[in-house]
Amino acid sequence: MSDETPVAENNWTGRLLGGFRKTSERLTENLSGIVSKTKLDDAQLDEIEDALILSDLGPRAAGRIRDKLAANRFERGLDDQALREAVAEEIAAILRPVAKPLDIVAFPRPQVILVIGVNGSGKTTTIAKLAHLFQEQDYGVMLAAGDTFRAAAIGQLKVWADRLGVPVITGPEGGDPASVVFDAVKAATSTGIDTLIVDTAGRLHNKRELMDELAKVRRVLGRLNPEAPHDVVLVLDATNGQNALQQIETFKEIAGVTGLIMTKLDGTARGGVLVAAAEQYGLPIHAIGVGEKIDDLRPFDPDLLAKVIAGVFR
16 A cells, blocks of 8 residues: 555646646746846835736735735845745645545534536536545445436436446436435435535526525435535636636525535646635635546645645646
């Protein structure tokens, strides 16, 4: 086991580097040439702040990092590399409090995880990756197809359940999601499953309808287990950049989000939005996705990720 772990970690580090390459290059380019060997002045600090905003770190995180750099002042000056290292440290300070893996701690079992997010965010695929992550930790997993409004979503979840070898509870297309969830909790409880991961509809064009539907699901869960749902996890597509922040705002209101998973970080230059989300909302970020493979979703090391984003770790 110990022999395999470094290889797995190296593979994941490699995928992080690849996934955040465009983000790192963008931030490095935006910060390049701002500083000199003289101490930081207000004009340079303003340029740094603008560069961070342009790199999708968001105004709040950019302002916080600017203030930290201003407090240090770097009287002897600094070069591009030293600036990136200083920025990496401040990004790590923002990410450390929110880097919280999703742990299975519910008693009695199962731990019920509602997974929400707009259609197209990679929600169903992320559910499969999350299930695989739990399987690697020897937890029993069951899936529930609570997005009954899209036959494709039900079919996709069935395919993933078959590949993973886990049970899935489904209902008819257009059926009552709360009924599917009710059956799933009963089945998971009776068979001693550790965690039940529930897919939900992602229709935002009618927020009231979606809010009512999720409220009904919550009521049904509450009757079966007063603690459920234990987690309400929002899946975000990193390629949406700052629009992802608006989704957090909306789904917090609709569904009471307790944590985030950010996907599609591979191949986008907008990975800085991860930092913006951490600073603005402070919600736990349970895992990030940097690829299409089943094992491309993992909890993250905030210090390593900060160095990757800032272009320090290459």
